Amino acid sequence: MKNILITGGAGFIGSNLALKLNSLGYSVTVLDHLSEQIHGSNSENSPLYQSVLGKVNFIKGDVTCREDVEKSIQNQDVIIHLAAETGTGQSMYEIEKYSRVNVYGTALILDVLVNQKNAVKKFILASSRAVYGEGKYQKGNFEAVYPESRSVASMQQGKFEMTDENGEILQALATDENSKLHPTSYYGLTKLQQEQMVKLVCKSIGVKYVILRYQNVFGVGQSLLNPYTGILSIFSTQILNAKNLNIFEDGLMTRDFINIEDTVEATIKSLELESANNEIINVGSGIATDVLTIANILVHSYAKNISIDISGDYRV
Structure with missing residues (x-):
């Protein structure tokens, strides 16, 4: 599987991943529309874009455009789908935009995989810790619980700890892959929708998948x-x-903060390891x-x- 398509491959994670794959001998194609929020108003001079220019087959295009998606998928063995609108707070007032890019963009890629002849054997999705919402907590010495977001009234009073319904402070636990999925932002909801779509469609067409829930990459x-x-x-x-x-x-x-180099290594392992098939994996420290x-x-x-x-x- 030597031909790799990275959507969003000129972004922070994508560009680092593209360059590493290139150095390992993979043939990398990047589909990216060079978002102003990421690359600035003069996107052609963006350091991230410049870092991959000439080293990959770069297609300036959009995952919400069928023509761009059809063109970029041709002759690819693997799709690493990073392209997405990110930011939990921002998502709560740009709902249509997040739906269009994250949900419709993913749906379009999957639709092309189903209906257009292709060679794709594996689909790697960049998901997020945001699917866990507030995460996993422990109530005393008892079972794990998954609280909802804190109330404004509590925070106004300076009460910032997570509590149960009786006001008892909960202890934060590491959130594992089997934890409850309950997004508390629209961004998290779109990432969960992406996961469900990828699992369902890839299984139906015999394409192996890996879903990576990235933590805070820096x-x-x-x-x-x-x-x-x-x-x-x-x-x-x-x-x-x-x-x-x-x-x-x-x-x-x-x-949980994870360095970009470790993030790239984990992503490449999910590509190369035979055991990393039809898996959901947290990527963190x-x-x-x-x-x-x-x-x-x-x-x-x-x-x-x-x-x-x-x-x-x-x-x-």
């Missing part, structure tokens, strides 16, 4: 201009502009790191004299 080359790439980019931009950091809530909310720790690490690393303010602000 690393060299990540945009500092896109506000939806996560707190590492947001904090870095503020620090480099000598602005004090405003830490939301109590700063103790935890995330398995280590919980709180936001306040991240802020302190960045301030120290940039060696900037700024303050870290725990404000109690919150996002609904």
